[in-house]
Amino acid sequence: MNPFTASLALAIVQFCSGVIMTGLFISTPSERFTRLWALSGVLAALGICTTVVAYAGLGGTLRALGLLLGNTLLFSSGIVAWSGLRSFYQRRSAWWPGLLIVVYAAAFAALLASESTFTQRAYLAVCGLQVVFCLVLWEFLKGLSGALAERYPRWTFGRCVGIGALLILSASYVSRFFISLRHPELFEPPEMSNLGVVLIYLIPISGTLLLSVALMMIYFERLLADKQRLATVDELTGTLNRRELVRCGELVLEQTVQARQVLTLAFIDVDHFKRINDTHGHQVGDRVLADIGALLRQCCRQNGLLGRYGGEEFCAVFPGLAEVQARQIAQHLLETVRQHDFGHGQPVTISVGLAVLTPGQMLGWDALVHQADLALYRAKSEGRNAFRMALAA
Ligand SMILES: Nc1nc2c(ncn2[C@@H]2O[C@H](COP(=O)(O)OP(=O)(O)OP(=O)(O)O)[C@@H](O)[C@H]2O)c(=O)[nH]1
Numbered sequence: 001m002n003p004f005t006a007s008l009a010l011a012i013v014q015f016c017s018g019v020i021m022t023g024l025f026i027s028t029p030s031e032r033f034t035r036l037w038a039l040s041g042v043l044a045a046l047g048i049c050t051t052v053v054a055y056a057g058l059g060g061t062l063r064a065l066g067l068l069l070g071n072t073l074l075f076s077s078g079i080v081a082w083s084g085l086r087s088f089y090q091r092r093s094a095w096w097p098g099l100l101i102v103v104y105a106a107a108f109a110a111l112l113a114s115e116s117t118f119t120q121r122a123y124l125a126v127c128g129l130q131v132v133f134c135l136v137l138w139e140f141l142k143g144l145s146g147a148l149a150e151r152y153p154r155w156t157f158g159r160c161v162g163i164g165a166l167l168i169l170s171a172s173y174v175s176r177f178f179i180s181l182r183h184p185e186l187f188e189p190p191e192m193s194n195l196g197v198v199l200i201y202l203i204p205i206s207g208t209l210l211l212s213v214a215l216m217m218i219y220f221e222r223l224l225a226d227k228q229r230l231a232t233v234d235e236l237t238g239t240l241n242r243r244e245l246v247r248c249g250e251l252v253l254e255q256t257v258q259a260r261q262v263l264t265l266a267f268i269d270v271d272h273f274k275r276i277n278d279t280h281g282h283q284v285g286d287r288v289l290a291d292i293g294a295l296l297r298q299c300c301r302q303n304g305l306l307g308r309y310g311g312e313e314f315c316a317v318f319p320g321l322a323e324v325q326a327r328q329i330a331q332h333l334l335e336t337v338r339q340h341d342f343g344h345g346q347p348v349t350i351s352v353g354l355a356v357l358t359p360g361q362m363l364g365w366d367a368l369v370h371q372a373d374l375a376l377y378r379a380k381s382e383g384r385n386a387f388r389m390a391l392a393a
Pocket residue numbers: 236269270271272273274275277281282283284285286289310311312380384
């Protein structure tokens with residue numbers, strides 16, 4: 001491939017990915033980051049058009065202005081894509097990226113005014129893009145920790161593709177920079193070497209494509225994760241919703257029965273919850289439920305499934321937990337909730353009903369739930385703030 005064909009291919013790829021990003025993210029303008037990525041796509045496509053027109057069809061001052069505008073638009077598109085990534089990871093926007101764009105434009109203008117060579121201008125473009133790649137890479141890596149990483153999977157395919165794309169691009173631009181310091185002739189058009197074509201055009205084509213695809217993928221991955229969470233998790237308490245709990249619970253129970261193992265099911269109900277609502281209002285009631293959800297999640301994290309069965313009632317399934325351990329867990333749950341400060345000045349307690357499936361027993365989900373429910377009823381009627389075991393059938 002000669003330099004002309006390769007550069008045309010790079011321009012077409014950048015243009016197309018810019019247009020695709022624009023279209024995709026303009027049609028989903030609900031979030032700040034989608035608007036920024038759409039803007040980044042517009043800037044990239046405009047930058048490519050301007051640069052191509054300036055190279056191919058203009059001369060003199062107009063050509064210089066076209067190159068300045070085109071290159072600045074391309075650099076800005078990278079900075080805007082990075083700002084979008086910051087917003088995607090819920091970080092505050094910064095003021096200094098605008099300054100970076102001004103500095104870059106000023107430096108490019110200075111090079112044009114001083115009748116610099118293609119290679120010198122390329123050095124600046126390489127440095128500018130490298131800064132953008134480092135910023136984007138930094139955001140991807142920071143996205144692996146923090147509050148958002150608790151909610152979403154860390155090493156998603158899209159994020160890996162993004163990091164890979166940035167490593168490919170960085171390797172190509174850094175090696176191009178250092179090789180061209182010693183052998184500038186390898187990169188001088190129109191007699192560019194094969195190495196020059198590969199480093200300046202072919203590797204950046206794949207890197208650019210992968211980076212655009214990665215931004216789209218992390219966006220779709222988040223949409224899917226949100227959809228999945230809405231369908232399976234109770235928004236207020238962060239525990240499974242009833243449908244998901246029953247689905248997973250039935251599955252676990254079936255496996256336990258087949259493997260002739262032991263399992264405990266716990267029904268947990270907040271005591272006198274209506275009073276909390278009536279005395280302090282529904283908002284406080286909601287906060288109490290959310291706190292209890294968090295406390296129970298902590299206690300059940302290692303051992304089992306936890307879901308909100310309805311209202312102020314939770315259900316936990318502990319595969320492999322026999323009666324002695326079930327009693328310990330129930331006691332631990334009671335104490336954890338009793339000792340917690342819910343912030344409205346009064347203690348809150350719970351009651352727990354436990355049903356244990358012993359090895360070899362053939363019980364279905366509904367039967368086990370019924371046993372735990374009866375045990376809970378006894379805990380309530382015998383004074384609350386306690387647990388009771390289901391009576392043997
Ligand atoms: N704030 C709030 N209240 C809820 C929610 N879901 C159900 N409730 C309320 O929970 C209360 C449950 O009351 P009851 O079933 O009488 O139970 P209780 O007052 O806890 O009494 P015992 O269970 O017998 O100790 C009702 O007043 C419901 O309105 C919710 O999501 N938020």
